[in-house]
Amino acid sequence: MAKKQPANPIANSAGNGLLDRRLFLTGGLASLGIALSPVVNASESTINRARKPWMQSPGRALGDYGQPSQHEAAVVREGRTSQVGTLGSGASRTPLQDLQGTITPSGLHFERHHSGIPDIHPEQLQLSVQGLVKQPLKFSLNDLARYPLTTKTYFLECSGNSAVNLGPNPALLTCGGIHGLVSASEWTGVPVSYLLDEAGIDSKAKWVVAEGADAARMNRSIPLDKMLDDALLALYQNGERLRPEQGYPVRLLLPGYEGNTSVKWLHRLEVSAQPAMSRQETSKYTDLNLDGRAEMFTFEMGVKSAITSPSGNQQLTGKGYYEISGLAWSGYGPVRKVDVSADGGKTWAAAQLEEPILDKSLTRFRIPWHWDGTPCTLLSRAADAQNHQPTRAQYTKAKGTSGFYHYNAMQAWRIEADGGIHNVYV
Numbered sequence: 001m002a003k004k005q006p007a008n009p010i011a012n013s014a015g016n017g018l019l020d021r022r023l024f025l026t027g028g029l030a031s032l033g034i035a036l037s038p039v040v041n042a043s044e045s046t047i048n049r050a051r052k053p054w055m056q057s058p059g060r061a062l063g064d065y066g067q068p069s070q071h072e073a074a075v076v077r078e079g080r081t082s083q084v085g086t087l088g089s090g091a092s093r094t095p096l097q098d099l100q101g102t103i104t105p106s107g108l109h110f111e112r113h114h115s116g117i118p119d120i121h122p123e124q125l126q127l128s129v130q131g132l133v134k135q136p137l138k139f140s141l142n143d144l145a146r147y148p149l150t151t152k153t154y155f156l157e158c159s160g161n162s163a164v165n166l167g168p169n170p171a172l173l174t175c176g177g178i179h180g181l182v183s184a185s186e187w188t189g190v191p192v193s194y195l196l197d198e199a200g201i202d203s204k205a206k207w208v209v210a211e212g213a214d215a216a217r218m219n220r221s222i223p224l225d226k227m228l229d230d231a232l233l234a235l236y237q238n239g240e241r242l243r244p245e246q247g248y249p250v251r252l253l254l255p256g257y258e259g260n261t262s263v264k265w266l267h268r269l270e271v272s273a274q275p276a277m278s279r280q281e282t283s284k285y286t287d288l289n290l291d292g293r294a295e296m297f298t299f300e301m302g303v304k305s306a307i308t309s310p311s312g313n314q315q316l317t318g319k320g321y322y323e324i325s326g327l328a329w330s331g332y333g334p335v336r337k338v339d340v341s342a343d344g345g346k347t348w349a350a351a352q353l354e355e356p357i358l359d360k361s362l363t364r365f366r367i368p369w370h371w372d373g374t375p376c377t378l379l380s381r382a383a384d385a386q387n388h389q390p391t392r393a394q395y396t397k398a399k400g401t402s403g404f405y406h407y408n409a410m411q412a413w414r415i416e417a418d419g420g421i422h423n424v425y426v
């Protein structure tokens with residue numbers, strides 16, 4: 001049956017088949033003559049349904065704590081590495097390419113530990129607030145839980161995320177393998193300002209040193225202003241108590257800051273006039289510049305995005321319609337815009353940003369695309385209110401390639417004629 005063409009057929013919005021992000025609002029695929037699903041004969045489908053084994057007898061019993069389908073067993077953290085001779089001093093990454101939406105399942109949140117995951121009995125935790133305060137305080141977990149709680153959705157990103165793309169050759173990894181040191185959760189806890197107000201801050205105070213109760217006693221110095229602004233003592237993640245690997249029973253959560261500062265297994269806040277100048281803010285987590293000097297206390301994670309689908313090591317199954325989808329985020333505030341290119345950065349089209357667009361959280365973007373089957377390169381670029389995500393060439397020109405932290409340049413995915421996809425530098 002001939003379908004009436006819309007008065008203004010949807011034109012490509014950028015080169016190489018990028019379609020208008022409002023495609024589904026303005027007539028959808030049918031108006032373009034694109035069909036995604038095979039046509040089914042009605043009687044055939046009735047016979048097939050009756051034969052399915054799971055419709056022949058009752059399924060399994062009710063359970064206590066739910067698990068993903070056994071058919072999703074391949075969706076696990078990836079790129080797990082640990083220092084030589086250790087099992088828990090390293091990192092594992094979120095498989096971004098296997099997930100949708102913007103919340104990371106708690107069991108797939110990336111990990112970065114400096115001396116393994118401690119097993120802390122909740123009744124034995126004591127959080128002390130001390131140093132330049134009028135009245136040092138000590139809190140049990142029950143004490144903390146009696147304060148008014150607040151719930152916010154924030155991303156957490158290790159400042160070493162994506163640094164593999166500073167290497168001389170593009171690593172042939174998945175999106176999660178390259179960018180999976182970012183995750184997002186709904187966090188519930190007590191604003192740090194409540195405890196600091198109660199302790200009474202001395203006028204000489206400028207910093208708060210946060211220390212974890214792991215075997216490394218991992219600590220970082222945090223500007224007092226940040227602690228009084230939006231810092232949270234997180235007790236819950238995605239509705240349940242924190243997972244052990246996320247700092248059970250209490251962690252610091254510093255929205256937009258490099259992940260290392262959101263100290264896990266928190267047991268001490270020391271208010272001070274000076275930073276502690278500890279290992280993790282001198283030897284590590286400093287940014288080497290081209291002039292050989294290193295910047296310290298660089299906290300905010302820059303604006304960034306990556307296409308999660310289609311992405312590295314995935315496979316397109318032939319020319320035709322695809323949805324390009326990915327994640328964007330910024331430690332400076334909400335994402336304002338994401339553009340996508342299907343021709344290696346020559347032309348760009350605005351992607352649809354899924355609402356709500358939250359402050360310092362992951363934002364999902366989508367744009368429809370028609371692949372004509374020829375090799376091409378996909379890119380995304382995000383912007384917040386102040387900054388645009390740089391190209392890799394712009395980033396390395398400004399910062400060189402010897403640094404490691406805060407790499408936020410655009411990700412390019414090369415699509416070959418056979419539908420294979422791999423990391424590429426443009």
Ligand code: CO
Nearest residue numbers: 159258298299
């Ligand atoms: Co930094």
